[in-house]
Amino acid sequence: MLVGLISDTHGLLRPEALAALQGSQLIVHAGDIGKPEILDELRTIAPTFAVRGNNDSQAWAAALPEKEIVEVAGGQVWVLHQIAHLFRGAVGDRCVAVVFGHTHKPWTRAVEGVHFLNTGSVGKPKDGHWRAGYVLLSMGEGDSQPEFIRVDYDIERAMAGIRESELPDEFAEQLRTGGIPGRS
Numbered sequence: 111m112l113v114g115l116i117s118d119t120h121g122l123l124r125p126e127a128l129a130a131l132q133g134s135q136l137i138v139h140a141g142d143i144g145k146p147e148i149l150d151e152l153r154t155i156a157p158t159f160a161v162r163g164n165n166d167s168q169a170w171a172a173a174l175p176e177k178e179i180v181e182v183a184g185g186q187v188w189v190l191h192q193i194a195h196l197f198r199g200a201v202g203d204r205c206v207a208v209v210f211g212h213t214h215k216p217w218t219r220a221v222e223g224v225h226f227l228n229t230g231s232v233g234k235p236k237d238g239h240w241r242a243g244y245v246l247l248s249m250g251e252g253d254s255q256p257e258f259i260r261v262d263y264d265i266e267r268a269m270a271g272i273r274e275s276e277l278p279d280e281f282a283e284q285l286r287t288g289g290i291p292g293r294s
């Protein structure tokens with residue numbers, strides 16, 4: 111089973127990222143969604159589970175949980191926005207992955223058979239690379255494997271859009287440098 115893992119859209123889900131998630135049989139969003147339409151779009155691809163991020167404070171998000179345990183063939187995927195909110199020792203025996211976001215920086219460690227996965231951000235990565243980031247988690251009995259994926263989009267057009275908008279012009283440069291000044 112292929113599980114698409116994304117986080118930190120903050121209201122922005124580029125068509126290229128949506129297309130890249132096609133084929134996922136299940137989608138998990140680790141919070142800071144931004145607006146409910148993002149979940150509507152994801153649900154056109156596959157059943158979608160989402161948690162509330164610290165920026166999802168509007169009324170539409172009130173019903174979303176802060177932590178979700180998703181039962182999948184092969185085990186459980188635990189989802190929360192900020193890894194700091196997971197208490198030590200709280201992961202159950204059947205957990206194979208803990209999915210989170212918040213920092214906009216992709217990261218992973220495997221600890222005693224559990225993949226801890228920060229999916230990065232599809233909207234605005236902050237790891238020095240502009241391409242939209244997400245994870246495909248391939249799950250099977252006794253075996254699960256994450257693949258970190260980066261998706262091309264028209265960065266020049268996105269930057270032009272920011273400059274034409276009310277947003278500060280430097281946001282365009284921050285997008286291009288992936289949040290690391292001086293990076294080309």
Ligand SMILES: [Mn+2]
Binds near residue numbers: 142163165212213
């Ligand atoms: Mn956040």
